[in-house]
Each structure stands twice: as C-alpha cells, then as structure tokens.
Amino acid sequence: MAEVGVPKVSVVVPAYNCGPHIEKLAGSLLRQSLPADEFEAIFVDDGSTDDTAKRLDQLAAEHPHIRVLHIENSGWPSRPRNLGVDHARGEYVFFADDDDWFAEEALERLYACAKANDADIVVGKMAGYGRPVPRELFRKNRFDATLGNSPLVDSLTCHKLFRRSFLDEHGLRFPEGGKRRLEDHSLVIRAYFLSRRTSVLSDYVCYHHVQRGDARNVTAGKLDPASYYASVREALDVVDANTEPGPLRDRLHRRWLRNEMLSRLRGKRLLNAPDAWLEEVALEVQKIIQDRFAPGVAGGLPPLLRAVAYLAEQGRVADLRRLARWEAGIAAHGTVDEYRRVDHGVTVTVAAELRAADQPVGFRADDGRDVLMLPMEEVAPEVLDATAQVRKARLDLVARHRETGTEIFLPNTFQTERITGTTGADTVHLVHRATATIDFAALNGGRTRGSWQLKARITNVGWTEDTRLPLLFICRADGSRPRIRDERKLWNRVRSAVGRRIKR
Incomplete structure (x- = not known):
C-alpha cells in the first residue's frame, strides 16, 4: 500500500x-x-x-x-x-x-x-x-x-x-x-x-x-447536432487556450474534424442517417470548419477526407451523398501467398489491396502527382493529391486473439507495387505485400493460449481497412507451437463435398 x-x-x-x-x-x-x-x-x-x-x-x-x-x-x-x-x-x-x-x-x-x-x-x-x-x-x-x-x-x-x-x-x-x-x-x-x-x-x-447490443446504455441515443457540436467547440477552446497557432494546434484540431465531423459525413454512416438530421449535422460542421479551423487542419488530412471536408465547407450535401455511395463499397482484399513453419512460429507472406466494389482504388497521373480518382469531377485536383500518402501507404499484419479481442501488430517487411490500370497508362492502383514471422513463444508476452486470427490492415489515402485472412493459429498452451488451420483448404473440402452431393 x-x-x-x-x-x-x-x-x-x-x-x-x-x-x-x-x-x-x-x-x-x-x-x-x-x-x-x-x-x-x-x-x-x-x-x-x-x-x-x-x-x-x-x-x-x-x-x-x-x-x-x-x-x-x-x-x-x-x-x-x-x-x-x-x-x-x-x-x-x-x-x-x-x-x-x-x-x-x-x-x-x-x-x-x-x-x-x-x-x-x-x-x-x-x-x-x-x-x-x-x-x-x-x-x-x-x-x-x-x-x-x-x-x-x-x-x-x-x-x-x-x-x-x-x-x-x-x-x-x-x-x-x-x-x-x-x-x-x-x-x-x-x-x-x-x-x-x-x-x-x-x-x-x-x-x-x-457497445451493448440492446443500445440501452445512456449515451447510445441519437445526438442533437447543436448541443453535440457545442461540446466540440468547448474542447477546441481548451486546445486554443493551451497552444499557439501552428502545426500542433492544427494537428489537435484535426482529431475533432476527422472523428466528430467528417466521420458522420461519409460512407455507410451518412447513407443510414435521416435526411433532416444530416442537413443539421452538415450545417454545424460547415460552420466550425469556416469559423475555427486554419487551412492546415484540413490540409493535413489524407485526400479522401480532404475531399469530404472540401464538400462540407461548401455545403454540398448532395455531393457528399454521391461520394458516400461510392465509399460504402470500399473494402480491403487480401490473400496469403505463402506460409511456412519456423521453430516456434510461422512465416507468412500476404498481398492486399483496396477495392471499390470489384475495382481497385485508382490514381491518375497529373503533372507528376498521384491524384485519387473519385466518382465526381467537381473536386479540385490539389484536394485529391495523394502523392505523399501513396508513398506512406502501409500494410500491417495483425494477430487478433479470438477469445479476448487482444490485437498485436506483427513486425513485418513490406513493399508497395504500382500496377498500371485498365483504363489507361496514366492510371495505377497499388498492391501491398508484407512478410512477417510470428514467434508464438514471444507473442503477447508469451500469453498465447487460444485461437489467433490473422488480419491484414491497409492504411492509405484516408482509409484504414482490415481484411480477415484465412489462417487460424491455435495454441494449446501459452508459448506453445501453434496448430495451423488453413481455412482455404477447409473451404475447398466443403466445396468439393457440396459438388459431389449435387452430382448425385
């Protein structure tokens, strides 16, 4: 004591x-x-x-x-x-x-x-x-x-x-x-x-x-836009009272712009919102962007979020809906190229990419820049300049413990390959490849008993998307050598069995 x-x-x-x-x-x-x-x-x-x-x-x-x-x-x-x-x-x-x-x-x-x-x-x-x-x-x-x-x-x-x-x-x-x-x-x-x-x-x-499934916990109800964004302004006031104008203040402001404002004006979240409520949220967001944020706040965002902020600042709610319908189809897709056992662990090589529906997310060459391709023409190219983000694109491999939800980033080596697009030589999409060795004697401090699911996580141009990979590692005891369940093989067995039954 x-x-x-x-x-x-x-x-x-x-x-x-x-x-x-x-x-x-x-x-x-x-x-x-x-x-x-x-x-x-x-x-x-x-x-x-x-x-x-x-x-x-x-x-x-x-x-x-x-x-x-x-x-x-x-x-x-x-x-x-x-x-x-x-x-x-x-x-x-x-x-x-x-x-x-x-x-x-x-x-x-x-x-x-x-x-x-x-x-x-x-x-x-x-x-x-x-x-x-x-x-x-x-x-x-x-x-x-x-x-x-x-x-x-x-x-x-x-x-x-x-x-x-x-x-x-x-x-x-x-x-x-x-x-x-x-x-x-x-x-x-x-x-x-x-x-x-x-x-x-x-x-x-x-x-x-x-987040309880019955949504009865006290803060689960729909927010009132006016009071909610008044609370955002109070938090921004604290930041402003403790910082000078410049990069740090912009970075801190960016957190509320990204999480409390733009997140409600994009993808499935926007599409599921009632029209009248969405109009109120868009108006509150527009006022805060115009009243409180320096240009560097939105300027430091990745291009997708810059586009959402650009449309929100101009009050273009209809275009936000168009963008949201397209973004709702964004997902990460990954494959396991190879895996092999090593000592107490496994070495895995993975390939992954972002797709919008069935098409890879594309970039257009424009005066030496990579410009994110969106389903609309009315956004300035400088808003969609993705050159820096493409260079910083990252593929993480994550082991998630099924029983506890614990997630562990796995050290890996990765590279990004530029693939020429099908719509012309001036367009490309990105395929990320990573290799990681998972040492189950050391993973999570040796606390490995249970089942570990492997995930690929792509971070690029405003998205962080996970895709579940078809490998499951099962440890009988802490630090033990895992049993590997290759779910691709399991699916192949199921598919073959179904095929044989149909032929009969």
Whole structure:
C-alpha cells in the first residue's frame, strides 16, 4: 500500500439500469490480481428503475472493498463520476463504464506503470467490441507521452488511471447539468495539457470497451447536432487556450474534424442517417470548419477526407451523398501467398489491396502527382493529391486473439507495387505485400493460449481497412507451437463435398 489504509486504486463506475450487464464488470473486478485490500470499487447508482440497485447492494454486502452510492437520476454519467471521485480514497482513480470489463492484471499493471513513471495519467490498452478504440497509440509503450510527441489525442474517453490528487489540484471534474455529449473530451484534453507525465501501457490489454447490443446504455441515443457540436467547440477552446497557432494546434484540431465531423459525413454512416438530421449535422460542421479551423487542419488530412471536408465547407450535401455511395463499397482484399513453419512460429507472406466494389482504388497521373480518382469531377485536383500518402501507404499484419479481442501488430517487411490500370497508362492502383514471422513463444508476452486470427490492415489515402485472412493459429498452451488451420483448404473440402452431393 502507498499509505496505510489508502487503497492504491479506486474504480469509479456510474450505473443506470444495467441489470445483468453489470455482472461481467463485477466479475472482472473480483478476479483482479491486485489484492482486494489494495483497491476499491465505487458504484454510483444513478436512480436505476430496474434491479440494478439490488444487484449492487448485494455485491457490496458480500465484498468489503465494493461500495455503492444511490442518487436521484441525473440522466448522464457526469454527476455519478464526480460523486465517485469525491468519495474515492485511492491514490489513483480509474473511470469505468457499467457494461465494460477489466483484464485480470489490469489494475496491478496500471498502478505499477503509474508508480514506475511517476505518472499523473496512465492510458491502458483497450480492446473494442462494436465501438472503435485507438490503434496507433497502442502500437508501443510510451512512458512519457505528450500531445506533441504521440497520438495521445486519439484517446479522449475517460477510461484511464488518474492520480486523484492531480484531479483535485486542478479541479478536474465532468460538466454537469443535463445531457452533455462528449463530456469527457474537455476534461481529458485539459488533463493532458496539465499532466506532468502521461504514460501509455500498450503491452497488455487492460480494458474491454463494449457497445451493448440492446443500445440501452445512456449515451447510445441519437445526438442533437447543436448541443453535440457545442461540446466540440468547448474542447477546441481548451486546445486554443493551451497552444499557439501552428502545426500542433492544427494537428489537435484535426482529431475533432476527422472523428466528430467528417466521420458522420461519409460512407455507410451518412447513407443510414435521416435526411433532416444530416442537413443539421452538415450545417454545424460547415460552420466550425469556416469559423475555427486554419487551412492546415484540413490540409493535413489524407485526400479522401480532404475531399469530404472540401464538400462540407461548401455545403454540398448532395455531393457528399454521391461520394458516400461510392465509399460504402470500399473494402480491403487480401490473400496469403505463402506460409511456412519456423521453430516456434510461422512465416507468412500476404498481398492486399483496396477495392471499390470489384475495382481497385485508382490514381491518375497529373503533372507528376498521384491524384485519387473519385466518382465526381467537381473536386479540385490539389484536394485529391495523394502523392505523399501513396508513398506512406502501409500494410500491417495483425494477430487478433479470438477469445479476448487482444490485437498485436506483427513486425513485418513490406513493399508497395504500382500496377498500371485498365483504363489507361496514366492510371495505377497499388498492391501491398508484407512478410512477417510470428514467434508464438514471444507473442503477447508469451500469453498465447487460444485461437489467433490473422488480419491484414491497409492504411492509405484516408482509409484504414482490415481484411480477415484465412489462417487460424491455435495454441494449446501459452508459448506453445501453434496448430495451423488453413481455412482455404477447409473451404475447398466443403466445396468439393457440396459438388459431389449435387452430382448425385
């Protein structure tokens, strides 16, 4: 213990009508490797109308390190979280949601990382289920991460470890008073600027982040564009108060432009949106681009997103729909060229490309530039200049553990091949090839028991797309040599069997 009678960590959980969904989180807390007398969990029941209060009270009655606060319904997680901090006794506080869960060594590892680095904030690696989580941020451990030296801004949810005295010293609390979307963004971005040291723990999945299938969790409803983008402006205000005009401010602004604005105006997400609501979102986005962003904000985006920003700034909603219909067909396609066993592992060679429907994504040569080809002529060529992005195109090979959702980037060598297009010598498309050796004695720190699916992930010109590859690696024990299931062969056997049955 850091001090006698002081828990190392307080886990604060707002709870509302979660019912049986709370059991997974509760079970994960009871299985923590950190001893029960070294942490506490504070559940704040936000006026639940189902059996949540009863479930929590029973849990607290059986486990002394679990406490429950009952309050009148506030309608949003902010007040429960703030009350949880006020009642917390731990040296550090972790904010969790009632439908997520922890890995078994999460609290122990997060606390150890905080103490080893004297960190005010520790960001633990997350796995997402039905909702996105940062990828690049968790490519490696970063024990002195800042907004300037890392993609820290990609992680703005509150599911992190904070030094409690740090929160109190700076009055860091969640905004209360009604439903405030993105309520954690303003707090977290302020915390990053104020933190004396922030560490990112990437070699262990600490937190499993879930979008519940029944969509009953409190923030799952459709957003109101006016209030939502008012919250975006508040976060931008924090950035502006702590930076000077220039590359860093542009890069940080770009995060909200990309994630909270352009992501809603492209692909299937746009096509599934009601027309009237979409018009409101497009108008709010247009105003923020025009009022708040320097040219370098959109200018630093890859060409596809530059095109979406270009159309949004001009209010061209009909063209955004045209572009979205085309983009909805974008997918990564990959093949396994070769694989062979080596010692405790496997060497795999993969080829992959981006396609729009059945056609490769193409580029047109224009005065020495590679220009992304879109299904419209009314976008300026300089907006679609993809030369730099084509040079930086990347193919990652990722091993995903089926049972836990853990994803591991595999070191690889890759190259990009330019293939002349079928529409003329001035057009090309890209085929990426990568080779990786997977050492199952070392993968994930040797914690390999279970099934590992291989994926190819292409990052280029505004897309990051995964394609599942037909290789499954099954480890009977941690660090053991895997059994390889080649699903191409399985499919061939199934196809042959079906063919024989049809002939009969």
